[in-house]
Amino acid sequence: MTVMRPYCVDPVSPRVGHLLEAVDQLFAHWRRLLSGGLQPIVSQRPYLLDDCPLTFGAGIIQIRDYAKESDDQTLLRDLSRIQEVLKSAKAEFLELLTTRDGLDYFGPKKLLSTQTFKFPTASEFEKSPREAPCPREAPSCR
Numbered sequence: 001m002t003v004m005r006p007y008c009v010d011p012v013s014p015r016v017g018h019l020l021e022a023v024d025q026l027f028a029h030w031r032r033l034l035s036g037g038l039q040p041i042v043s044q045r046p047y048l049l050d051d052c053p054l055t056f057g058a059g060i061i062q063i064r065d066y067a068k069e070s071d072d073q074t075l076l077r078d079l080s081r082i083q084e085v086l087k088s089a090k091a092e093f094l095e096l097l098t099t100r101d102g103l104d105y106f107g108p109k110k111l112l113s114t115q116t117f118k119f120p121t122a123s124e125f126e127k128s129p130r131e132a133p134c135p136r137e138a139p140s141c142r
Contacts, residue, residue, distance in 0.1 A: 015089045026078035
């Protein structure tokens, strides 16, 4: 059981429930694999501190890398299922965020203003140029 699992007992959305089931399935297959005595190793990943095998506490990224390197079809199928359900859950979440009957997080859509701002052709300073005082030492002023 994970630390977050107690907070996910009754998911509000069926899609969230399916996502949790897909993640649980991946980790169930991972535990079964490790219980069989396998010591999975992935090669040269930036997150690795040493060459030790992966453990029960490996995350989805580590499991994905192992599955790709070893061509473990069961884990790859589980990972594909997670991606599929995650995409669906993200779409549902976006809808919840943006719809009026949801959170309407971004507020109502505003029409772009057709009003244009006109800049003056020249400022008062530019309209009446003043001569700058010429330094006495400058040769062009003589």
